[in-house]
Amino acid sequence: MSKLTIEHLKTLRESEDKVEFKRAAQGNFAYDGGSKPNPKDRRKCILGYVTALCNEGGGYLVLGMEDAYPHQVVGTKQNKGAIGELESNIYRDTSIRPSIYELYEDETTKEGRVLVIDVPGRPIGKLFRFEDVPLMRVGEELKPMSDEEIFKILQEQEPDFSSEICSTVSINDLDTEAIRILKQKYATKQKNPNFLTLPDEQVLSDLQLMKEGKVTYAALILVGKREKLIELLPQASVILEYRKSENLVPYDNRYTYSEPFYKMIDMLWHDINLRNDKIDVNDNSYIFNIPFFNEDVIREAINNAIAHRDYRRTSETVIKQYPQKLIVMNAGGFPLGVSIDNLLRVQSTPRNRLLADVLEKTGIVERSGQGIDKIFKNTLSEGKDSPDYSHSDSFRVELHLSAVIKDKAFAMFLESEQRDLAEEDRLSVFDVISLNEVRQGKSQSVEKDSIEKLLSCGLIEKRGRTRGTYYILSKSYYEFSGQEGEYSQKDDWGINQVMSVIMPHLTKFGKAKMKDFAKLLDGHLTRRQVRTVIDKLVAYQLLIKEGEGASTTYKIAEKYIKNSALVARAFDLGIKEMKKRGEI
Incomplete structure (x- = not known):
């Protein structure tokens, strides 16, 4: 959104133009209401007005101008030199992301400073609260919304912007090459080559991109000519920024793509791929590679941003590319009913x-919800960190994708297990997520049904007993990672393995407590399992238990010492006999 000017501000009316003027000359206008005992008084602060303006669909809080029309400049010291901090604090405390800037009545002398807080409008069906109260402006007051108003907002449904008619656009404003690509993709997806022979206007009507001869916004976004997009819907552009380091604020390269979607998407991937790299992986005679930026994942992320963004907001879709990370940001939060916690389910x-429907029919995106599945499944299957929507x-969706392949063995493991399977028999996104949880030692958080499926497929193995049960990836994963020793360590330990660890300790120190055994066997047995094995050794008269409660200690029994001596003598005699026979 373009910045206002002081001359424009002077002409605005508070209620009609959704703007609130405050003198704040000394810069002491309250941020959060402070310690005022009356809630009515506390609301008259920066956070209170930001909340109310956002609930009203957006507006401006202007500090440093008279409240009375025509709003003369008085100047303000409010947050001078700390605008970025104010933006950050408002976002932290309200989850509202304002744009804040300074204006000067005299730009040369920097006299007459005015601070403008540009507040975005709330998303459909969303309310914001100050001190747990949804506020609205009523004259000079900030008052709680009525129950009727709250219910009305919460019942709102998002209108389909893409299906609305763009009255100033005709079929002559559409790009014939983009329409040709659309027709080709539809014919391929639907396996209907006759579709290619249909007139353009019929194709657009069949897909509802034109209604009664009038062009929709979906048509403008997908197949509109570049000049019309820039003129009427500049926010449909996609910006690609490249930086050599995540620490850099200035970008090294910046490109703006304002072409219709069907021409733009391949150009965009081409430019991202120019800075792509890959790791070659060898599994015996089978060779495959893991790209830093997976084409299916990146395309799906961009397609989702374009299909689901809020075109009523004026910011473009922005892609930030780094050598080992890619970020996709699009205006508008998640669609109604979707959150970070449930976006996969x-x-x-x-x-x-309408826009999403056409993209699906032309094979660009998956059925609703499945695009996110592909992003997660492919990313985790390549041994990378999980896609990050946090x-x-x-007001916006921001997806962070890491290019760092942290566990190549995990990628090799999944590839080897699935390469000969038909697509319908391969693991689902939830199976891959569950395997990743097991890999990270978090098998306790995996649902029982997933555990049973992965066990039946031989992809995980059970360890421990009763409450100490846990799961690990199958043996082949440890072979791929060169961690065969770790796999053996994770194997269930029996009495002989336990004795091989605790007996040298008892020989050296004479006695030990249960906590000493638990520490020695940590990672192999739970404390409960340790106690069970130690009790068995006492019952077999291989250990002697002394004392009670916390003072209980254990030492090697005479029976074990005698048996050990007997075994040692038998071994010695056997060696001597083999030497006599010339066998060794």
């Missing part, structure tokens, strides 16, 4: 239903 309603909020 909920069947979402696309924000732009930077998202109510």
Whole structure:
């Protein structure tokens, strides 16, 4: 959104133009209401007005100008030299991301400073609260919303912007090459080559991109001419920035793509792929490679951003590429009903239903919800960190994708187990997520049904007993990773293995407590399992138990010493006899 000017601000009306003026000359306008005892008074602060303006669909809080029309400049010291900190604090405390800037009545002398807090409008069906109260402006007051108003907002449904008619666009404003690509992809996806012979206007009508001869916004985004997109919907552009380091603020290269989607998407991937790399992997005679940036994942992330973004917001979709990371940011939060916690499980309603429907029919995106599955499944299957949506909020979705292959063996393991399977028999995204949890030692968090399926497929193995049960990846994973020794260590330990560890300790120190045994056997047996084995050794008269409770100690029994001596003598005699026979 472009910045306002002081001359424009002077002409605005508070209620009609959704703007609030405050003098704040000394810069002491309250941030959060401070210690004022009356909630009515505490609300008259920066956070209170930001919350109310956001709930009203967005607006401006202007500090340093008179409240009375025509709003003369008085100047303000509010947050001078700390605008970035103010933006950050507002976002931290409200989850609202404002844009804040300074204006000067005299740009030369920097006199008459005015601070403008540009507040975005709330998403559909979303309310924001100050001190747990949803606020709205009523005259000079900030008051709680009525129950009726709250219910009305919570019942809102997002309109399909993409299906709306763009009245100033005709079929002559559409790109014939983009339409040709659309027709080709539809014919291929639907296995209907006759579709290629249909007139363009019929194709667009069949796909509802034109309605009664009028062009929709979906048509403009997908096949509109570049000049029309820039003129009417510049926020449909995609910006690609490249930086050599994540620590750099300035970008090394920046490109803006304002072409119709069907022409733009291949150009965009081509440019991202120019800075791509890969790791070659050899599994005996089988060779495959793991790209830093997986084409299916990147395309799906971009397609989702374009299909689900909020085109009523004026910011473009932005892609930030680094040597080992890629970030995709698009305006508008998750669609209604979708959150970070459920995005893999909920069947979402696309924000732009018509746009998403055409992309699906032409094979660009998966059925609703399955694009996210592909992003997670492919990324984890390549031994990379899980896709990260944690930077998202109510106003934008931000996806971070790591290019770092942290566990090549995990990728080799999954590839070897699935390469000969038909697509329908391969692991689901939830199976891959469960395997990744097991790999990280978090098998306790995996659902029972997933455990049973992975066990039946031979992809994981059970360890421990009763409450100490846990799971590890199957033997082949440890062979791929060169950690055969670790696999053996994770094997269930019996009495002989336990004795091989504790007896040298008892020989050296004479006695030990249960906590000493638990420490020696940590990682192999739980404390409960340790106690069970030690009790058996006492019952077999191989250990002697002394004392009670916390003072209980154990030492080697005379029977074990005699048996050990007997075994040693038998071994010695056997060696001598073999030497006599010339066998050794």
